[in-house]
Amino acid sequence: MSIKERSSWKSIPINISGARDLICFEELTEYNVTEDIQTPVPVVSKPLSKKQKRKQKRLNDIAAKKRRLTDGNERNTNNTCYNGVNNLTKTNNKNSKKTSTTRKKNKRNKQKGKNTNHENALQTEDKVSGVVENDCDIDMTEWDKLLVPNEIKEALKEMSFSKPTKIQQEVIKIAIQERVDIVAAAETGSGKTLAFGIPLLYHMLEDKARGFDGCVQDEGEEIVLQEDEECDPSDLVDDINIGNSLQNDKFKKNLPALILAPTRELAIQVKDHLSKVGKYTGFKMTVIVGGMSSQKQERLLGNEPDIIIATPGRLWEFIERGHQYLLNLHRIRYLIIDEADRMLERGHFEELVKILDAINKKNYKNEKRQTYMFSATLTTVHHVPNRLKTKGKVLTKNIKLETLMKKIGIKEKKHVVDITTKKGTAEKLYEAKIICSTDEKDLFMYYFIRSHPGRTLVFTNSIDCIFHITGVLQALSITPFHLHAKMQQRHRLKHLERFRANPDSILIASDVAARGLDIPDVQHVIHYQVPRTCETYIHRSGRCARTGNEGLSLLIVSPEELSFYKRLCNSMQLENGIPQFPYDQASLASSKKIVKLAKEIDALGHSKKKIRLNNDWFTKAAAEMDIELDDDMLMEDDDDESSVILKQKQKQLQSLLKKPIFPKQFSGKYLTKTGQLSLPVKKTTSAIEEVKKISKK
Incomplete structure (x- = not known):
């Protein structure tokens, strides 16, 4: 409490005997009594870095989300979207502040030339500005029937998963209820990952709610001796x-x-x-x-x-x-x-x-x-x-x-x-085959890639074959990515990310990539070599035609692989086999010389690389042992002659690649004299549409 003066103090005359130290009395008649307002002491702290600010913002968003989920458990689900005009206004104001902050951040990134960060910030801005709209527009009643808790349902809503798949409907509720x-x-x-992931998270949330922390003392499990089984004293010692x-x-x-x-x-x-x-x-x-x-x-x-x-x-x-x-x-x-x-x-x-x-x-x-x-x-x-x-x-x-x-x-x-189908593959997967010699496999693969662009995954049975295909395609000015078991893990992940980023990319892989990988929008799967089992064929083909999309599985079969092809058809109960893929003979003929040159260039480059690696190994080993190296131990390399031949072939190939492979099928010998001249243009149809026409016939 404090007193605020409104007038001056007035002295009061008084006569008191014996008060030597008393000087005078003063009186204040006009004043106001006010409360003391303590001014906060400024705290000097070190300013947060950009990374710390982003982390703090992310933690605040998660905390706000958890508070909203807690409120949603106490209220009726019908009233969770809107809780009056005031709450909606507050949310919009909050979102607008976040949006303005994100826009300023995007502007700074744009000035610095960080295109990737700029795109991510724009995605974040769209997500922040649409929180209220998404929470109310997406109908999650199908998940409610499966007893999915609010914590998981909120995440599913953010992922725009409004309805469960068939396997999720068959598994989740029974796994939760009956355990x-x-x-x-x-x-x-x-959607098998969520089919086991959602019940797992549900039961772990349930354990957490009833206070089970996973300690040994809470489990109380007993040793059980099976029927007709004698007790081994060593086992009891181990248990003790x-x-x-x-x-x-x-x-x-x-x-x-x-x-x-x-x-x-x-x-x-x-x-x-x-x-x-x-x-x-x-x-x-x-x-x-x-x-x-x-x-x-x-x-x-x-x-x-x-x-x-x-x-x-x-x-x-x-x-x-x-x-x-x-x-x-x-x-x-x-x-x-x-x-x-x-x-x-x-x-x-x-x-x-x-x-x-x-x-x-x-x-x-x-x-x-x-x-x-x-x-x-x-x-x-x-x-x-x-x-x-x-x-x-x-x-x-x-x-x-x-x-x-x-x-x-x-x-x-x-x-x-x-719930698998009779043949084991996805419903919207279309299958086709090409029967050719082993030397022509590269030709048909190049023809398919050029005539039907799109995200394509090529499977082989060996790592050496991956190196061969990569070398041939690189000679043809195509840059494929590869994936196999001998690669370092960081390189494998990097190639997968780049393959996902480019819609027309090509990935050449062994069966390491055959199972479980969820790569979006893979349109074509090419089996460069026939898989040895039907399980491998099903999983390879399953990299496309995922989540209800269409896809094509193309099998390139050589005469040596016909026995594996027949076994595959018998295992999958394909009585008529797999239909033949249609191709244009004229376009295929124009590609023969190109692919032949590319294979020769790849062979020359491979032989030069082999000689260089061999000689480098012997030279390095001799230097480490401090001995003289005999020239007979080194492989002969006609460097000048082979380099000239290689450059000539590369120059010839580049000139052939500049010419169109697919002609417009037009002849100028018989021109019309009247009316408008219309040039016939080759119609570009997808590989899936061509296979559909064959299957209908």
């Missing part, structure tokens, strides 16, 4: 040692969920999808794959992530090292195996068998675990020759499923879903 093991087979591109170690570290968190995938790219893709769907759940996810720094991945494991997405090889390395977070895999609550049939094939992924043995530990029966097993070819079986049929070695769908379920440890109470 049973799931065995599902669906065509490629049908485990119990003592757990008592010493009783608050150590167990791993809640593990997802296993066959390839690194698929594991990274699954993590990206789950991160988007689980954006508002707060769960930590980590990818453990080969080709990346094991020290960094060990630090990530030290953070005790809630979900691990891994390939079997690198995960088993950490298990063998005895990482503390992976010691109790037998107590895991959620296990998901994607592309299970591929991972459990004989001779593949030996580490997976060891991991499953650690999960399905002897004398332990984990009744709380929920297991998911997904693939597009779970029920696909190979064509069996007659010589094996007589011996009774016939693999049926039921036998294959029972074998896989026994290896993984699926419980008797399970839900099996199979």
Whole structure:
């Protein structure tokens, strides 16, 4: 409290005897009593950097989103879009402030010439300005029927996923309500990742709500001795040692969920999808794959992530090292195996068998675990020759499923879903073949790429073939990307990103890219070499015709591969085989000389490179050992002569490439004398349309 004077103080005459120190009395008659307003002390802080500001803004947006989700749980869903004119005005004002801030940021990026950042900022601006509109326009009632929680539903709304796919409708509700093991087979591109990802996140949110933190002391599982099984004293000693170690570290968190995938790219893709769907759940996810720094991945494991997405090889390395977070895999609550049939094939992924043995530990029966097993070819079986049929070695769908379920440890109470088509491929996938000699494969591939541009994926059976095709196409002034198992992981990811960015790009890959990869708008898949199994053909072809789009699978068959082609047709129950792809003989003839020159240039360049690498290796080895190098050990290189020939062929090829390969089919010998002269132009139709015409006939 303080007093504000409105007049001056007036002295009062007074006579007091004995008061020596008293001078006078003063009186104030006009005044106001006011409250004290404390002025805040200015805090001098270090200004935030641009990166810190962006991080702070992102955290604020997530916090605001979580508050909106919390309010949505308490109110009726019909009143979540608009809550009066005042709230709408506040939201619009908030969005306008964000929009103005983003525009200023875009202007600065434009002045600096950062085109990529500018495009991302524009996308962010559109997203911010359309938050209210998207929240109200997208109908999410279909997800409500599947018991999807608000945290996941909000993320699905941002991803514009208004309706679940067929496999998601068949799996999600049963996995949430009944909490049973799931065995599902669906065509490629049908949404299997969300089919197991949404129930997984739901149950983990449920565990979090009831206070389950994954500690060992909360699980209370018992040792169960199977019927007709004798107790081994060594097993009891191991169990006692485990119990003592757990008592010493009783608050150590167990791993809640593990997802296993066959390839690194698929594991990274699954993590990206789950991160988007689980954006508002707060769960930590980590990818453990080969080709990346094991020290960094060990630090990530030290953070005790809630979900691990891994390939079997690198995960088993950490298990063998005895990482503390992976010691109790037998107590895991959620296990998901994607592309299970591929991972459990004989001779593949030996580490997976060891991991499953650690999960399905002897004398332990984990009744709380929920297991998911997904693939597009779970029920696909190979064509069996007659010589094996007589011996009774016939693999049926039921036998294959029972074998896989026994290896993984699926419980008797399970839900099996199979929505694959009779042939196993997507409904809107069109198939065609070209039968030619081995030397003509490059010719037909180049003809198809030039006549039908679009995002194309070329599959081979060997890495050497990838190098051959890459060299030929580069000689033809086409820059393809390649992907195979011997590449470094950062190069593999970089090539995939560039392939996604260009709508007319070409990717030449081995079967590493055959399973699970979700690359948008792949129009054509070319099988440069016939796959050896129908499962491989189905997964290769499944890179196109995804999420209801159309796609073409072209099979280039040489006479040496006809036996594999017939076996493929028998396994897929194609009685009439695959139709022949139509092509123009005149255009094909004009491409023969071009492709022949390109193959010669590639062969010359390859031989020169081989000689250079060989001589460089011997020269370097001799220098390190400090010895003289004999000239007989070096390969002879006619550098001048071969370089002249190579330059001549390259010059000749460049002149041929400048000429049009596809003529307009017009002859000027018989011109019309009256009326308007109309030149016939070749109609450009897509490869899918041409195959459609053949299938109708």
